[in-house]
Amino acid sequence: MLEVQNARRVFFPGQPDEKIALDGLDLKLASGDFAVVIGSNGAGKSTLLNAISGALRLDSGKVFINGRDVTAIPVHRRAVHVARVFQDPMKGTAATMTVAENMLLAELRHNPARLRRGLTKARRAFYAEQLSYLHLGMENRLDTVVSTLSGGQRQSLSLVMAVTGTPDILLLDEHTAALDPRTADLVMDATIRAVTALKLTTLMVTHNMKHAVDYGNRVVMLDSGRVRFELAGDEKKNATVAGLVSHFAVKTDRMLLGA
Amino acid sequence: MLELISHFWALVPVTIAQSLILSFVVLAIMIPFRILGFPDLTSEGAYPLGGAICAMALMAGLPAWSALLVAMAAGFLAGCATAFIHLRFRIHSLLAGILVMTMLYSVNLRLLGKSNQPVFNLRTIFSFLIDHGLSDIGAKIMVAGAIAVLAFLLLRLYFLTEKGTAMRAVGANPDMAEANGINVWTMTVGGVGLAGSFSALSGAIMVQSQGFADVNMGFGILINGLAALMIGEAVVGKQTVVRQLLAPFVGTLIYYQLISVCLVAGLPPGDLKLATGLFVLAMLAAPSLRGRGAPMARDTMRD
Numbered sequence A: 001m002l003e004v005q006n007a008r009r010v011f012f013p014g015q016p017d018e019k020i021a022l023d024g025l026d027l028k029l030a031s032g033d034f035a036v037v038i039g040s041n042g043a044g045k046s047t048l049l050n051a052i053s054g055a056l057r058l059d060s061g062k063v064f065i066n067g068r069d070v071t072a073i074p075v076h077r078r079a080v081h082v083a084r085v086f087q088d089p090m091k092g093t094a095a096t097m098t099v100a101e102n103m104l105l106a107e108l109r110h111n112p113a114r115l116r117r118g119l120t121k122a123r124r125a126f127y128a129e130q131l132s133y134l135h136l137g138m139e140n141r142l143d144t145v146v147s148t149l150s151g152g153q154r155q156s157l158s159l160v161m162a163v164t165g166t167p168d169i170l171l172l173d174e175h176t177a178a179l180d181p182r183t184a185d186l187v188m189d190a191t192i193r194a195v196t197a198l199k200l201t202t203l204m205v206t207h208n209m210k211h212a213v214d215y216g217n218r219v220v221m222l223d224s225g226r227v228r229f230e231l232a233g234d235e236k237k238n239a240t241v242a243g244l245v246s247h248f249a250v251k252t253d254r255m256l257l258g259a
Numbered sequence B: 001m002l003e004l005i006s007h008f009w010a011l012v013p014v015t016i017a018q019s020l021i022l023s024f025v026v027l028a029i030m031i032p033f034r035i036l037g038f039p040d041l042t043s044e045g046a047y048p049l050g051g052a053i054c055a056m057a058l059m060a061g062l063p064a065w066s067a068l069l070v071a072m073a074a075g076f077l078a079g080c081a082t083a084f085i086h087l088r089f090r091i092h093s094l095l096a097g098i099l100v101m102t103m104l105y106s107v108n109l110r111l112l113g114k115s116n117q118p119v120f121n122l123r124t125i126f127s128f129l130i131d132h133g134l135s136d137i138g139a140k141i142m143v144a145g146a147i148a149v150l151a152f153l154l155l156r157l158y159f160l161t162e163k164g165t166a167m168r169a170v171g172a173n174p175d176m177a178e179a180n181g182i183n184v185w186t187m188t189v190g191g192v193g194l195a196g197s198f199s200a201l202s203g204a205i206m207v208q209s210q211g212f213a214d215v216n217m218g219f220g221i222l223i224n225g226l227a228a229l230m231i232g233e234a235v236v237g238k239q240t241v242v243r244q245l246l247a248p249f250v251g252t253l254i255y256y257q258l259i260s261v262c263l264v265a266g267l268p269p270g271d272l273k274l275a276t277g278l279f280v281l282a283m284l285a286a287p288s289l290r291g292r293g294a295p296m297a298r299d300t301m302r303d
């Protein structure tokens, strides 16, 4: 369960370029909800995700995860609950380390690091199995240094890393936007399979209205740091691309054609 | 020519002993620079700090091995101070290191009471082997070599643990490390502290080896260490943790033999710093001259 209460964050307060990124935003997700977050550039989508992960401090307002107030808890201690895939494939992985080492780091999220052997045989086998679900042959590349993987492979790895240990909240910030269309589809496919199989409570930011229509059980549209509207239940099931696009003041090809 | 070679040959054991002792400084430069992505200058102050603390401890009657441990503890604090200044006040790591190093000069002078403090005629970590018939140089090579092997094995073991992997992640991608539950602060402070303790260890062993501590004994150690590290990385590589850990030791052994060759061949000692500096510059510049850009050097220097 995730709840954001009256979240407010202003950048450069009192200055000419003052920017209200979150303006008293409220949001509530039940366990297992898969919400697709849409909204124009600068609407506050990334800022909202940063506030939930703890990467960004709120000026006021609160964040609750499973009923617990985590507003003051730093990123590394929130990591037990929150996993994240960024838009930039470079951000979610340690480039100079191997695939297996990265998988180990992901495991440390819910299993704090101790002074015991890291990459055991058992772990390597487990990682190979998890990676095999991607159907990218990554299970045979456990000792490959991540910087030599393609963007799509890296992003797929980030995804597997994010869903290991079944996080309470999964945050996806335009995580397929930097990939070519075919790879983006592969990663999106893997995402949907993982989220459905593990029943993850998910917030997925996208500019692709087709994704918003096809995936998830809720749509949340942000505008100027607030929730402009939400769709759930049958309303969500019956949503159309044209219907969603009509809420945007500025329409781009990207919404229709996908990122 | 033959005379020069025999002259150089006669110096080989002394040079090996010296490089084994100094290999810990090179290790101390490598850990922040390569593993934590934290370019650091603390070693230039932590090395004489270790020497001064060791001299004080010996004169206070502490056993030679305990003196090393006390020196390492002091070096650990010096490293922690640099990391803390960087993290807490958002001061560039290089500047933080310069601050700590400069302040340590005064601390070291206070500790020693004068610029040079002899510690002759006290029992050292080498005494035991010398008592048992080993030569002075032989004892130094054995003891320093044993500590080097021990340090290498312990670090290798550490970097294969979960904690060690987490520490490497902090250097590789701090944001990602944090998002995976790793406390970047404690890892950085601990890692730079660890490096500081190795610098101090080096200074402490050097003081026991040469029989005196000197406030100026760290002067230029950093650039020598960097040169040694670059040579080591060129020889053994840095693709794996084991290679990266081996590089400082191998590099130091080669570097000081090269210096010895230069000196025997007649290079004025005063020109060594210029030569070493040019060498490090050439090594750092090589990737960008080859047109591939210099990602490592540039990225780590930027923030």
Ligand SMILES: Nc1ncnc2c1ncn2[C@@H]1O[C@H](COP(=O)(O)OP(=O)(O)OP(=O)(O)O)[C@@H](O)[C@H]1O
Pocket: A011, A012, A019, A020, A021, A039, A040, A041, A042, A043, A044, A045, A046, A047, A048
């Ligand atoms: N670190 C920051 N410093 C200053 N301003 C920021 C910062 N982060 C975000 N902002 C501002 O806050 C507002 C919301 O930004 P945010 O990144 O959340 O938008 P977004 O909805 O993710 O947009 P996009 O679709 O372009 O990713 C923007 O006006 C942005 O300029």
Ligand SMILES: [Mg+2]
Pocket: A045, A046, A047, A173
């Ligand atoms: Mg964004």
